[in-house]
Amino acid sequence: MPLVNMPKTQRGQETLDILCAAAERVFYKKGYHNSTIKDITSEANIGLGTFYIYFNDKKSLYVHLLSDYSKFIRKAISKKISHFTDRRDIEREGLVAFLEVVRDNQYIYNIIWESLYIDKKLFVGYYEDFARHYINYIEIAQEEGEMRKLNPETVAYVLMGIANFVGLRYTMFDKRDNFDDIADDVATIYNEGLFFPLK
Amino acid sequence: MPLVNMPKTQRGQETLDILCAAAERVFYKKGYHNSTIKDITSEANIGLGTFYIYFNDKKSLYVHLLSDYSKFIRKAISKKISHFTDRRDIEREGLVAFLEVVRDNQYIYNIIWESLYIDKKLFVGYYEDFARHYINYIEIAQEEGEMRKLNPETVAYVLMGIANFVGLRYTMFDKRDNFDDIADDVATIYNEGLFFPLK
Numbered sequence: 129m130p131l132v133n134m135p136k137t138q139r140g141q142e143t144l145d146i147l148c149a150a151a152e153r154v155f156y157k158k159g160y161h162n163s164t165i166k167d168i169t170s171e172a173n174i175g176l177g178t179f180y181i182y183f184n185d186k187k188s189l190y191v192h193l194l195s196d197y198s199k200f201i202r203k204a205i206s207k208k209i210s211h212f213t214d215r216r217d218i219e220r221e222g223l224v225a226f227l228e229v230v231r232d233n234q235y236i237y238n239i240i241w242e243s244l245y246i247d248k249k250l251f252v253g254y255y256e257d258f259a260r261h262y263i264n265y266i267e268i269a270q271e272e273g274e275m276r277k278l279n280p281e282t283v284a285y286v287l288m289g290i291a292n293f294v295g296l297r298y299t300m301f302d303k304r305d306n307f308d309d310i311a312d313d314v315a316t317i318y319n320e321g322l323f324f325p326l327k
Numbered sequence: 328m329p330l331v332n333m334p335k336t337q338r339g340q341e342t343l344d345i346l347c348a349a350a351e352r353v354f355y356k357k358g359y360h361n362s363t364i365k366d367i368t369s370e371a372n373i374g375l376g377t378f379y380i381y382f383n384d385k386k387s388l389y390v391h392l393l394s395d396y397s398k399f400i401r402k403a404i405s406k407k408i409s410h411f412t413d414r415r416d417i418e419r420e421g422l423v424a425f426l427e428v429v430r431d432n433q434y435i436y437n438i439i440w441e442s443l444y445i446d447k448k449l450f451v452g453y454y455e456d457f458a459r460h461y462i463n464y465i466e467i468a469q470e471e472g473e474m475r476k477l478n479p480e481t482v483a484y485v486l487m488g489i490a491n492f493v494g495l496r497y498t499m500f501d502k503r504d505n506f507d508d509i510a511d512d513v514a515t516i517y518n519e520g521l522f523f524p525l526k
Contacts (some may be wrong), residue, residue, distance in 0.1 A: 159360070159444050161358070161360060162360070163353070163360070185343060192447045197338045199356055202430075210497060215522065216522055216525075219521075219522075230400065235410070236398075237443075238443060238444075241440060241443060242444060243439060244436075244437060245358050245437075252500050255422075255425075255495065255496075255500075256500065259496075266431075269524075273523065273525070274523060275465060275521060275524055276515060276516075276519070276520075276521060276522070276523060277524055278512040278515060278521075279459070279508065279509070279512050281496070282493065282496075282509050282513065283516075283521065284511045285393065285489075285492045285495070285496045286489050286513060286516060286521075287490055288467060288492060288494070289488035289489045289490070289492025289495060290485050290488045290489060290493065291483075292424050292488055292491075293454075293484045293485070293487050293488025293492075294481065294484045296454065296484070297454075297480070297481075297484045299452075299453075301451050301455065302493070308479065309502060310478070310481050313477040313478050313481045313482070314481065315410065316475060316477060317475075317477070317485060317517075317520065317521075318517070318520055318521040318522055319520050319521075319522050319524075320475070320479075320519075320524075321475075321517055321518050321519045321520040322418075322474060322482065322485075322516075322517040322518075323414065323415055323474055323475070323517055323518050324472065324473060324475060325518075325519075326415075
């Protein structure tokens with residue numbers, strides 16, 4: 129059985145959305161292990177039985193959220209970069225898109241990283257899946273002679289690490305409205321390096 | 328009262344070390360919230376009362392571990408880079424030192440990141456403290472004309488992000504013996520950038 133029993137009607141989809149949004153808030157506030165299905169349905173203002181129309185258990189709902197975040201983040205990035213053709217611009221704008229998503233969805237970091245404490249395979253799978261998409265794009269950029277020919281996987285984790293940690297600082301520790309100066313600095317590193325060339 | 332009541336004798340220090348090593352294993356295996364002081368003292372093979380010679384509660388022990396990791400990681404990096412003078416070498420070797428530490432101490436990632444679910448202030452404090460040391464070093468490298476003059480804080484989180492995510496991939500998802508080729512690729516990004524220069 130799939131993780132989620134996808135609704136066939138508009139109304140069913142709305143209920144599922146309400147359920148997922150409630151689960152985000154409950155997981156964020158109480159943590160996954162301390163949250164019960166009853167907590168989630170109460171928060172959603174729906175009956176306990178309705179939960180089981182969509183999911184078999186709490187973990188299925190959690191995995192569904194995780195998979196949704198992955199798609200949601202990649203979609204936000206795709207949308208933001210769709211007008212650009214130069215990969216330097218694409219990488220810079222992709223970073224801004226990621227920062228905007230994690231700023232505007234405060235549950236994302238908490239819920240994704242909690243997978244390490246729920247089921248390590250989920251955590252590893254989340255990032256390996258994200259990396260796979262990135263590697264594909266990096267390999268094309270390398271073939272087209274734009275990116276240096278480094279190990280595409282290492283490059284993917286470098287880029288993901290930068291986005292995640294810059295995101296921690298400027299969206300979780302402090303919340304920024306604007307990421308332009310940060311993206312400019314990161315783009316300089318991508319384009320020219322961190323160090324001045326040796327004389 | 329300080330977090331830990333530091334032992335004054337060699338034997339006291341040994342007991343504290345055994346207690347901390349047991350706590351690491353218990354937190355790693357059961358998670359912080361599901362671990363009791365009794366679990367930790369049983370794992371350490373010491374009496375429950377002995378715990379309270381050193382710590383007031385479970386959280387004090389956890390915070391002590393977190394603070395120890397921070398010092399331990401920075402010390403391992405300092406030791407590894409002490410023979411180098413060129414900052415390009417220092418940054419590369421510092422990355423290798425970090426990767427070796429997290430490879431050889433499998434509890435580190437889990438226990439540090441779990442702070443986000445124990446007390447967010449601890450998580451923020453851990454990285455802000457680590458960043459503070461890094462920023463100090465980056466500012467000197469910028470003044471001496473080796474590093475480009477970018478926002479030192481952004482640079483610190485870029486470097487921490489790279490180390491952490493490359494570390495996830497090559498020490499947690501898979502365990503590498505040798506990090507030379509990875510460090511070479513990351514060093515190329517630091518020294519020359521990710522993209523080829525525009526023609």
